[in-house]
Amino acid sequence: MDRAAGAAPGGTFMCMSEKEQRRYSGLYTLCQADSSGKLAPGKVGELFRASQLPADTLHQIAELCGAKQLGYFGTGQFYVALKLLAAAQAGLPVRLESIKNELPLPRFSDMKEEAESHFHNHSQNSETQSHHFGLPLDSTPRAMTDRRGFRRQESSAEKKEPWSPPRSPCGSPPASPPSSHGCSLGTQRNGAEAHAAQMPGGSGWVHAQLETSSPSHSGNKPHPEHTSVGAPVERPGEQDAGMVDYADDPWRITEEQREYYTHQFKSLQPNLGALILGSVAKNFFTKSKLPILELSHIWELSDVDRDGALTLTEFCIAFHLIVARKNGYPLPETLPLTLLPRFLEKDAAPSRTANEDVFFAMSLAQQKKDPPLTETEPLIFFGETEPGLRLQNETDHQMHLSVMTLSKQDLREEPSKSVFSPKRIQVTTVQDKPPVHRSTEKPDPPPELDPHVRSRTRPRSYSSASIEEAMKKTEEPPTPPPRPQKTHSRASSLDLNKLFQQSGQGLKSGHLLPPPALPPRPMATQIPHFISGTDKSSQKAVQQPNFADFSKFQEEEENAIQAEEQNREDAGPLRTPPQKPVRRKYRTESQVLDSLQPFPSPSHPLTGSKPPQKLSSRQKKEIQTAIRKNKETNAVLTRLNSELQQQLKEVHQERVNLESQLEVLRPVAFL
Amino acid sequence: MMTMLGGEPFLLVSKQEQQNYPLYIRSVPSDSELKFHYTVHTSLDVVEEKVSAVGKVIVDQRELYLGLLYPTEDYKVYGYVTNSKVKFVIVVDSSNTSLRDNEIRSMFRKLHNSFTDVMCNPFYNPGDPIQSKVFDSMVSSMMVQTC
Numbered sequence: 124m125d126r127a128a129g130a131a132p133g134g135t136f137m138c139m140s141e142k143e144q145r146r147y148s149g150l151y152t153l154c155q156a157d158s159s160g161k162l163a164p165g166k167v168g169e170l171f172r173a174s175q176l177p178a179d180t181l182h183q184i185a186e187l188c189g190a191k192q193l194g195y196f197g198t199g200q201f202y203v204a205l206k207l208l209a210a211a212q213a214g215l216p217v218r219l220e221s222i223k224n225e226l227p228l229p230r231f232s233d234m235k236e237e238a239e240s241h242f243h244n245h246s247q248n249s250e251t252q253s254h255h256f257g258l259p260l261d262s263t264p265r266a267m268t269d270r271r272g273f274r275r276q277e278s279s280a281e282k283k284e285p286w287s288p289p290r291s292p293c294g295s296p297p298a299s300p301p302s303s304h305g306c307s308l309g310t311q312r313n314g315a316e317a318h319a320a321q322m323p324g325g326s327g328w329v330h331a332q333l334e335t336s337s338p339s340h341s342g343n344k345p346h347p348e349h350t351s352v353g354a355p356v357e358r359p360g361e362q363d364a365g366m367v368d369y370a371d372d373p374w375r376i377t378e379e380q381r382e383y384y385t386h387q388f389k390s391l392q393p394n395l396g397a398l399i400l401g402s403v404a405k406n407f408f409t410k411s412k413l414p415i416l417e418l419s420h421i422w423e424l425s426d427v428d429r430d431g432a433l434t435l436t437e438f439c440i441a442f443h444l445i446v447a448r449k450n451g452y453p454l455p456e457t458l459p460l461t462l463l464p465r466f467l468e469k470d471a472a473p474s475r476t477a478n479e480d481v482f483f484a485m486s487l488a489q490q491k492k493d494p495p496l497t498e499t500e501p502l503i504f505f506g507e508t509e510p511g512l513r514l515q516n517e518t519d520h521q522m523h524l525s526v527m528t529l530s531k532q533d534l535r536e537e538p539s540k541s542v543f544s545p546k547r548i549q550v551t552t553v554q555d556k557p558p559v560h561r562s563t564e565k566p567d568p569p570p571e572l573d574p575h576v577r578s579r580t581r582p583r584s585y586s587s588a589s590i591e592e593a594m595k596k597t598e599e600p601p602t603p604p605p606r607p608q609k610t611h612s613r614a615s616s617l618d619l620n621k622l623f624q625q626s627g628q629g630l631k632s633g634h635l636l637p638p639p640a641l642p643p644r645p646m647a648t649q650i651p652h653f654i655s656g657t658d659k660s661s662q663k664a665v666q667q668p669n670f671a672d673f674s675k676f677q678e679e680e681e682n683a684i685q686a687e688e689q690n691r692e693d694a695g696p697l698r699t700p701p702q703k704p705v706r707r708k709y710r711t712e713s714q715v716l717d718s719l720q721p722f723p724s725p726s727h728p729l730t731g732s733k734p735p736q737k738l739s740s741r742q743k744k745e746i747q748t749a750i751r752k753n754k755e756t757n758a759v760l761t762r763l764n765s766e767l768q769q770q771l772k773e774v775h776q777e778r779v780n781l782e783s784q785l786e787v788l789r790p791v792a793f794l
Numbered sequence: 795m796m797t798m799l800g801g802e803p804f805l806l807v808s809k810q811e812q813q814n815y816p817l818y819i820r821s822v823p824s825d826s827e828l829k830f831h832y833t834v835h836t837s838l839d840v841v842e843e844k845v846s847a848v849g850k851v852i853v854d855q856r857e858l859y860l861g862l863l864y865p866t867e868d869y870k871v872y873g874y875v876t877n878s879k880v881k882f883v884i885v886v887d888s889s890n891t892s893l894r895d896n897e898i899r900s901m902f903r904k905l906h907n908s909f910t911d912v913m914c915n916p917f918y919n920p921g922d923p924i925q926s927k928v929f930d931s932m933v934s935s936m937m938v939q940t941c
Contacts, residue, residue, distance in 0.1 A: 401914065401915070401916030402916055404916060405916035405917055408917075409917075415917050416925055418917045419915050419917035419918055419925070420926070420927055422915045422916065422917055423911070423915060423926060423927070423928045426915075429910075429911050429914060430914070431914035431915075431916070456927065
């Protein structure tokens with residue numbers, strides 16, 4: 124072991140043939156980390172692994188060339204190591220002596236000899252590209268601006284990319300389809316993207332990746348345009364121009380890519396359901412070294428709800444576009460079909476949580492809507508939750524945005540969860556806020572995101588979707604928005620502050636009125652109690668003008684309860700008086716109603732009679748209870764709606780008056 | 795300053811406060827473009843006057859729309875100012891009588907919306923010329939409409 128010899132560039136260099144020199148210099152530039160000539164150990168490691176030599180051999184080589192001694196790979200060490208690699212591949216023992224002879228060039232997986240010629244030309248490009256692109260794609264150490272760091276990340280990321288066919292998910296095209304099957308994406312894309320992401324090089328890599336593994340291992344020709352990515356050495360092979368051999372749509376995101384993007388998303392924002400702020404995303408994507416103009420365009424394409432933040436889906440879209448752009452694909456003018464959020468969200472896993480629902484409710488209430496936002500009705504996604512995945516993301520925006528500013532409300536609303544389902548909770552919390560916000564929502568099936576409509580609306584309008592979902596079973600009171608949006612409505616804290624100020628005008632439509640928040644909660648919970656009592660009383664007194672809403676419940680038979688009389692009487696006044704007294708009554712009722720609770724409600728004929736099959740008594744009870752709850756909620760909301768309508772009219776009147784005054788004053792300015 | 799010179803001279807200008815430099819300029823008939831630039835500049839004075847004249851604290855949609863700034867020669871100038879003092883100016887040929895006030899208002903609203911979208915883009919530095927393709931396409935479609 125003559126380390127000195129290894130460390131002395133002169134000794135070994137003289138043995139390098141022209142070909143070797145060319146090749147090695149290409150590889151060297153590839154691995155070069157910084158100006159001092161030290162190579163990134165990660166990159167070098169990758170390179171070594173690409174040679175497909177056993178690990179101990181690699182260690183031996185590393186020791187021999189002196190890197191271990193020095194702690195890093197310098198020029199000399201690197202060249203010696205390369206020669207040792209060649210020797211090992213040729214079957215010679217790993218000794219310094221063996222490299223003194225003429226040796227074939229070291230072979231790295233998926234690298235053809237012709238690759239070298241490209242190295243020459245594009246070594247420069249590859250180096251730069253490698254640095255850049257690796258950055259955003261690498262996982263955690265976002266903050267690392269050090270190139271070497273990036274490379275290390277790359278290499279670590281690359282490690283995910285199995286160099287050997289068996290390991291590489293993209294490795295074998297046949298293997299990849301199954302892996303990426305979930306996304307119905309071609310394997311090549313899978314491999315391509317995954318590789319591309321980690322590729323230090325530019326586009327050529329992706330193409331290379333496309334064909335990837337199996338053919339790659341046999342050595343692929345570098346992409347004509349992006350050869351240099353000489354890093355090809357480390358890449359499972361490059362591809363010919365015919366990257367789309369697998370007839371894959373480059374605009375589709377494979378499962379693997381999606382996982383990668385998700386991983387990156389997590390590094391920026393641990394909560395997958397949360398949003399990435401614009402500034403954070405900007406810093407992140409700037410690392411990809413794409414021109415700002417292109418990044419701006421990508422942002423415009425991917426931020427579909429125009430809220431200045433990215434959900435997971437939007438992030439994936441943006442990331443995918445960046446990857447594609449890096450690989451040479453021109454940016455589309457509009458999102459390709461396969462990149463539409465609605466399409467993507469179908470694949471994504473539902474991430475809805477009860478919390479989100481609560482947030483939705485709150486955001487709904489807190490956000491104002493423009494009058495034109497009434498057009499957002501089609502945008503409101505209701506009912507179905509699965510397709511509502513997209514909704515989730517959409518509403519997540521508002522949800523989180525509003526959450527950010529309304530954290531207090533959130534905390535308050537959270538405990539409001541009652542015994543009933545979260546949906547019920549949402550309803551109750553919604554009741555606190557002016558239901559007007561949801562007014563424009565209708566229980567339509569989740570409409571597709573219409574870009575036109577979207578352009579007209581502000582993100583806030585989506586938030587109403589959550590409440591709608593909560594109120595699946597109830598009819599939506601078609602209340603108009605609480606007040607016209609005076610300014611460009613953006614779901615930002617600024618607007619919310621303004622909202623708070625405006626709410627001081629005395630409109631109940633103010634979003635977060637803490638006092639009203641609490642009562643409705645028990646109200647909703649008590650409603651069923653009340654209803655149960657009412658139903659029972661309805662048996663005795665069918666005619667209850669105040670129970671118009673409960674007429675449907677008359678069919679229900681309840682056990683006669685002594686408190687029935689009480690409930691009936693209380694129910695009467697409860698229905699008519701204004702909101703707050705009603706709530707109070709409800710509360711007082713709760714005690715009575717609670718006493719009713721113990722009474723096991725027998726199977727209600729209501730549900731039993733209608734359906735031909737016999738539902739279990741328990742099921743019937745539950746259904747009836749739910750129906751009752753929903754109807755109660757509906758009634759309450761209708762009341763709220765009418766009141767808010769009234770207020771709205773008054774405000775409109777005021778506005779008209781002010782405008783007329785303004786008109787009078789205006790001519791004065793025309794001097 | 796965002797200027798958009800439209801079809802039958804149709805000009806939209808928006809600018810920052812104090813600096814009053816154009817952020818965006820667009821016109822459909824490229825002839826006499828300089829004339830529109832000049833018109834827009836002169837109209838800025840009128841805009842300032844209007845903005846300062848309206849002393850109301852409450853800023854609502856209507857106040858953002860300044861209306862017809864002044865009809866001169868053969869074209870009319872409409873103004874609109876956002877909350878961030880970015881001004882939009884539209885110059886329309888007087889011969890184009892089909893454009894009503896409501897239409898102008900809707901045009902300003904659309905512009906404002908698109909402008910907000912551009913602003914929301916984290917890669918856009920306020921004060922830079924607007925190079926958003928989406929914005930361009932929106933403006934084009936708007937100008938085509940008025941033709």
